[in-house]
Amino acid sequence: MTNTDLSQTSEPTLFDYRPITQRPAIRWPGGARVAAYIGLNVEHFLLDRPSTSIWPGTADLVPDALNYGWRDYGARVGVWRTMDILDRHGIRASVLLNSMVAQRYPQIIEAGRSRDWAWLAHGKTNSILHTGMSLDDERHVLTEIVDTIADATGQRPRGWMGPGLTETLNTPALLAELGLSYVLDWTNDDQPYELNVPGLMSVPYTLELNDLGLFGKGTTGPEFLQIVKDQYEQLHADSADSGRVMALALHPFVTGQPFRAKYLDQALAFLAAQPDIWLTTSDEIAEHYRRTGGQQERRKA
Structure with a gap:
């Protein structure tokens, strides 16, 4: 299926339904069973919104x-503080x-360039949602966002x-037009999968293993650490026949608070010590899937 006209529909034609039990097996580099990445939200907020x-x-x-200062x-x-913790675990x-x-x-x-971070486009500011634009206006906005990030980081997102x-409904096609290859918005899977826009895929992100949601609901530091362990252990068990993706979503104004930092440090120490994990970036997950699993999925479709 290659339907890219998503503008007049009430059903999700952007992606097909294919249960995780009925897909070609994904094999991560080095025989790893779980590919894990840290999604670090680096954001700017407007004072008057x-x-x-x-x-x-x-x-x-x-x-x-009150709230602006917190952010x-x-x-x-x-x-x-988060950089120091990431550096400690490589x-x-x-x-x-x-x-x-x-x-x-x-x-x-x-600082991020010196650490060879992977840079993803995350809109212009988190004070304005990416919605309510005409096709031409959105094309202009996305082009400006992508070009600004590319110029600043030296890396096109x-x-x-x-x-x-x-x-x-036009965003996926416009992103593909700009040369982007994946999105994180659709948090509906533990594996990457091809979207019905040529050249574009979905890579797993998470609303659940996400510091903003967890700590906003009263989760404690020790509970956060256990949740990270539980997530990895279940995904590892699930991955006996096909690889899984584990995303850990962080916001520096949440996990970067002093009383939480040691639990993030312990969580990353746990992940870094696992023998069957590929600690990588979302870019590398997408690229590996593109070269291996994605091709198999397209042949089977």
Whole structure:
């Protein structure tokens, strides 16, 4: 199926239904059973718009010092603490980057370039969802986002995740037009799979193993550590016949808080010690699947 006209439908023609039990086996490099990556959200928020909040009572105020300051902690402090932890375990981040970060926080870009991070386009700012645009307007917006990130990082993004995981019905085709090869928005699988837009695939992301959701619901640091272990162990068990993907989603203003940092450190130490894991980037997962599993899936379709 190669239907790329997604603009007039109430059904998900972007992807087909194929249960995980009825697919060609995925084999990760080195015989690994689980491919894991860290999705590090590096974002910029606007002062005069409601955004992700820790306390909704002031979210509509301008300025909203309480919530803006909480978010801004990530860029000023939390991301640097998170970098140290990633470095300690030799892990490259897959960075979900708002393009405004390149203009606002060049020091973060410089630090990420020195660490060879993978850079994904994550909209312009997480204060504005990626929705409500005409085709031509969206083409212009996406082009500006991708070009800004490419110019700042020296690496043209291969992947996309919308702010708040938002897309329009035209987004996938426009991303493919710009040369991107995968999206993270559709969190409906433990494996990559081909989308019905030529050249575009879905790579697993997570709303569940996500610090913003977990700690926002009252999860403690020790509970977070156990959740990471449980996620890996179940995916490892599932992967006896075919590889799985484990995404760990982090926000520096959440996990970068001092009292949580040691539990992130312990969680990454656990993952780094596993013999059957491929600790990699979402870019490398997509590329490996493109060269191996994706081809098998297309032949079977």
